[in-house]
Amino acid sequence: MTEARGSAGGNGEAHARYTPGTPCWVSLMVHGVAATQEFYGSLFGWKFRPGPRRLGPYVRALLDGREVAGIGRLPPDRHLPIAWTPYFASDDVDQTAETVRLCGGTLGVGPLDAEEAGRLAICSDPSGAVFGVWQAAAHRGTGIAGVPGTPAWHELRTFESESVAKFYATVFGYEKEPVVSADYDYLTLHLDGRPVAGIHGVGNSLPRDRGPHWMTYFTVTDTDDAVDQVLHLGGQVLAPARDGSHGRVATVTDPEGARFALLGSPR
The missing domain is CATH 3.10.180.10 (2,3-Dihydroxybiphenyl 1,2-Dioxygenase, domain 1)
Structure with missing residues (x-):
């Protein structure tokens, strides 16, 4: 691995706007949201507040009052690996999703609106690895970086x-x-x-x-x-x-x- 240089200032604040292609958010879909909140809250010191419910129950993790990650509930009929998924910033998620498809990737979810927060798509690359694409509106992405728990x-x-x-x-x-x-x-x-x-x-x-x-x-x-x-x-x-x-x-x-x-x- 290497360092994610340039992702935060000295005070831990992330950029107000993420350049397209930059990892801007990370999200986890699980079966037990409450138990998962307890685990990561104890490990990283995260607090939680409700997020958009477009895809079901969802909470955003906060560190020092700033959003750092998301946790949602996996639908009972979806038998998928439990995994952290990075989201990459895009100025036009529909166009990015189409490029994914044309380049041999797969579009799994969306593009769709997450209420007023923004617009998203969940994709997989040609090898099958899952990632997200995020077009920010009210929610720009991770709001803190460079400190423990981020x-x-x-x-x-x-x-x-x-x-x-x-x-x-x-x-x-x-x-x-x-x-x-x-x-x-x-x-x-x-x-x-x-x-x-x-x-x-x-x-x-x-x-x-x-x-x-x-x-x-x-x-x-x-x-x-x-x-x-x-x-x-x-x-x-x-x-x-x-x-x-x-x-x-x-x-x-x-x-x-x-x-x-x-x-x-x-x-």
Whole structure:
């Protein structure tokens, strides 16, 4: 992974308007909204308030009074993996959705209005990884960044990076910067010269029950302490904490199985 540089000011405020193609929101659909609120509220210090009910019961998570993520209820008849889904900003979600379709992706939901908040579509890339597209109106997206409890980075785990990177570059206008390595398949997606997301080709290491998927990294003060809290709250550890080039990282799940990563300062 790499750092999401330029996503926040020194006081943690996110940009008032997200450049098209920038990750601007992250949302989780679960079976038990109340239990999920309790888990993430305890882990990240989030508070919650109701959001648009266009897709059913939905709450927005708040940190220091500013919106940071969304949690909704998965319809009982939808047997889908529980997963955090990043949303990428668009000035015209209908046009972006059409580009997704023309480039070999799939349109799963929408485009549709989320009341006065904005307009959205939920799509999947040609490898099957799910992502959202958000056209802001009253709700611009994540309102705080760069502090514990906020999304730090979004990374696509897929079979190999280059072919699916072409899809995202065409849809969102990214520039690609590969990591030059004989045994590490990774590239970074850039907008206006700054990194906004990564693509990690892991081949057959992908979990069979998930396939290609986006992974959200959340900033924490202390990765090891956060891992202990995840376990105490009923989650699981998929990859123990380790020091990396950008901090100490662990991969965990919440009690319903949603995968995410914790990113703290190195020890």
